Every structure is written in C-alpha cells, then in structure tokens.
Amino acid sequence: MADFYKKPSLLSVRAQQSSSGDASTTIAPANVTGETLSESEEVEDGAMQDDLYASQGIRIRRRPPTGPPLHYVGPFEFRLQNEGNTPRNILEEIVWNKDVEVSQMKEKRPLAKLKGALDNAPPVRDFIGALRTSHLRTRLPALIAEVKKASPSRGVLREDFNPVEIAQAYEKGGAACLSVLTDEKYFQGSFENLEAIRNAGVKCPLLCKEFIIDAWQIYYARAKGADAVLLIAAVLPDADIKYMTKICEKLGLAALIEVHDEREMDRVLAIDGIQLIGINNRDLGTFQVDISNSKKLLQGDRGQMIKQRDIIVVGESGLFTPEDIEYVQEAGVKAVLVGESIVKQSNPAKGIAGLFGRDISI
Template identity: 45%
Template sequence: MLNNILSTKKDEISRLTMPETADVPHYSLQHALAEKSGTIQVIAEVKKASPSKGLIRSPFHPVQIAKSYQSGGAAALSVLTDETYFQGSRDYLTDVKKEVGLPVLRKDFIIEEVQVEESSRIGADALLLIAAALEPEKLHYLYQSAVQRGLEVLVEFHSVRELEEVLRLFEPSLIGINNRDLDTFKTSLQVTHNLSGHVPPQSLIVSESGIHTPADIDYVQNEGAKAVLVGESLMRQENVEQALKKLKGA
C-alpha cells in the first residue's frame, strides 16, 4: 500500500500548484508536548478516512472537530491533507489554523522539498516525515529544509532498523513510533516497547496508532512516550470532546 501511495504522491506533486501564504499564528509542537504536567500529552487527529478502514466519519466538519478537541484538552492537532487515500485537504489545515489556538501537524506523505514549502504556506506548525517512505539522506535533507522554514518535524519510525539508520545521520527532536504495521495494517503497542529503548534520551517520543483506552496511554507512557497521536478511535465517537476527556482519564 505504501508504494502505491508514494507513486500517487509523485504524480500529484508533478501537478502541484503553490497556494498563497496563509496569515495565521504559529505555535510550537515540541513546546506543547513537553509540558511538565506529569500527564501524557495528546495530539488529536482530524481524519475523515483511511485506506485500510475507508470512510471513518460522515458528516465531516474539520473546524468543528478541531474546536471540540481543543475543548477536550488536546495539546496539539494533526490534520490529514492527503486527498486520494485519506479524503483530506490542505484547506482543512488552513481553516483549522484560523480557528484553533493549538499547534497543528500536517499529516501527509512528504517526499519532496516543494511539499515542505507548501506546508509552510498553508500554515502548518510541523510536518510528518516517514522513515519508511524516504532514504535516510533524503529524510535528513527535508528535515533541514523544514527547520530552515521555521517548521518543526515529527519523524516517524516503524522498526529499529529504520531508527538506527536515521540516527547515524542525526537525532530528530520529535520521534514518532507508529504501532501500525504498514503491510498488514494491524496495530500493536509492542512496537513502542521495541523501539523506545533505542531512542536518544533528548528526543521526545510520540506513540502513534492503536491508542484506544486510558490503559493504552499508561502502557506507552511507561515505555517512555511523552505524547500519543490518536485519530480513528476518537473520530468514530459522536462526541469527540467527551471521548478525548475519557481517553485522558478525566
């Protein structure tokens, strides 16, 4: 599936038109996730669909959802902008940025520098780089390009091998451990356990996917995660504000 997505993304990039720069405030994702409250922080995801599960939420009102997440105690937001496989839109991210006072992560398949510039223009505070989608040298180059534009970067890993290859080049400030197998789409929090011991102590760990209950949060927090990224389990709830509060144990 990942190869199909990347092939589609290359075609989309060849037809990319650059938007005007959005006039929005900016916030630090790392600062939001590093709050010393003693509780794990939540990046709540605005997500309409996925290639493995199809349509997740309908009707879908991204700004309304984002506001509910903010009221529910999210530290940050993640907005899907991939159109073909996730039914996202870069306009969703800009609209959310104009209405919600939280840092926003652009969730997409970033593989070329033009997408980094696009991310900056649409108002993203941070972007995602996926180790499985990029050679380590290319990932490092895009990371530096993002930082030079004032963007923060969450670098996502699925295996110890991916992590070690990137760490030979540099140490990302924000490291995402994705608990979802990209081939089977099954999730296991054991992935966070397997990778967390290999993460440099100064890097902040975000455990992604497979987070459904307060017990799941306790598990990954005990494994060293300072934050979790949660999408589908919240998106399927009618009241996402209450669902987020319940997940946080409130």
C-alpha cells in the same frame, strides 16, 4: 487501482521525470526569498536508487519501475500491470499516486509562486513546546489529536465531518496539538481543511499529516498554516530526511520523523538534531497493529540515547483505552497521536477524557 496505470498523464509525467534525471528530492530554496540551495545528493532512477534504498532497509519504492514496453489501444498507451509496477502495499500505492499528484501541483504552482503565500502565512507556533507543556501539566502523554475523516483500512470514520468543529472540540478536550490529514484520495482530507482550522482561531499547533516525498510540499504546508510536518523513514532515505529537516528548521517548522522498526529507528537516531520521533505501531506489510512495538523500539541503548538527547517520542496507532496510554507511557512515550478512537465519538472532547481515563482539559 487499474485505472492508475492507464492514464496518459501519468506516463507523460514519468517521461518528464526520467528525462530530467529527477530522483529523490528537488532543488529547493534556502529561504522564502527565492534563493536556492545546492541540489541535494541525488541518485539516478533504477539500479543505483534501488541499491541505495536497499542499503538503508527502505521497502517502499518511490516510483513504479520502468516496467514492460508500452502497449497501444487506439490513441491510448498504457503499461500492463505486473509484479514490477504493482504496489506491494497500501503505503507504496499512496506514495506512487502522491508522486504524480505533486508533480502536477508543482507545474500549476511553482515554488516561486508560493513566495507571496509564504510571506503572508500566519506565524509558526511552537509544536514541540506545546507537547512538553502538556506533558508537564498532566503527567500523561501529550495528545496530538487527528482530524481525520477516513482511512484506507477503515473507510469513512465520521460521516458528519466538520474539520473546524472537530478541531475546536479537540482543543476544548485538552489536545496539545492537532494533526490534520491533507491527502484527498485515500483519507478524504485536504489542505483546505488545514487552512480552515488555522483561520478559525484554533490555538493548538498544527501538524500537516501528508505523505511528503518532495521538498516543495514542505513549503506548501507552511503556506497553508502548518506548524509541523510528517517525514516517513520508510519512504525517505537518510539524505532526504537530513535535507528536509534543514528546510523545516529554516521555516521554523517541527519535523515528526516516523519509524516502524528497529532499523528505521537506528537510521533516524544516527541523524543529528532530531527532536521528535513517532513510532507507528502498524506493520507496513500486514497493516496489523501491535502497541508492543513502541516498547520494543524504546528498550536498551535506543531508549537511553533518546533520554540523553531529550527526544520526544510519539506513540502512533492502536491506542484506544487508558490501559493503552499507560502501556506506551511506561515504555517511554511522552506524546501520542490518536485519530480513530476519538474522531468517531459524537463528542470528541468526551472521547479524549475516555481515552485517558480522566479529564485532561485546562
């Protein structure tokens, strides 16, 4: 991890961001013609941003704090690691790296240059409709099967990884939708995998499983053929979630808003128009998994509100057996996002049948 803090490129990007006043989101078009929306409400780096995030219970810092003065060794400059600029958990480390990565990608391919790709992108498929149809057909939670080669906690899950073949096997096994990891550094995924699956004729709608911190990423995902994107409440303040869901609506994309605890769930339920909420059963601090988290977040008034609004809740993490599926279904989950327990199977289609206790293919 140490080399992450010593790269001059990181420092130059950080300096540009600081001087430009860039904070949580960037100016983004209202449509694919290049016209721009008003800039979303921004906060300055530092104390104001920290106060905003703290007020909403956000524990993931978007970027490293400024840190101590620069140190010089020959022609290079770097910051010493300390408590302030060392990631506190793996999600924060991923987000800090993603901030640098996205800044570099935007420089190479500004939004204006995405126009042609957006115009030529394949039509958006109905992600939420596919989940509802599957749930009605099987009377079981609809499956979002994840095309996932590796994870930070488990390492490589499948050595003989062919994303298109795995996606086709998932579809054959009864998956309603697919989730495709696009983060390269931590999950060994790519946008090329997403594009290849879409171009291979797989009919299941595709969720771009990316760590989105900038509106540009939503446009890029659509250009690559995504039908839905993931927005993480632990990373994004309310203003960003509202802003980004509006962009998704304009592009026809579904937005899966992921929560981990009661406070995040309450924040998301306070936002109008939310149709899809994912409950991640993994603790951000310890990375331990407890599927009873789904039940806890769906009890009482929260569960009633979700039913009244007809929001689809997706259970995420820790689902390996038919008993696990039954447990979260009884809690109120109508879809599940599963990767590890099926991608590791030599025959993913049979893995799906084993997960649900029966064949759910059409």
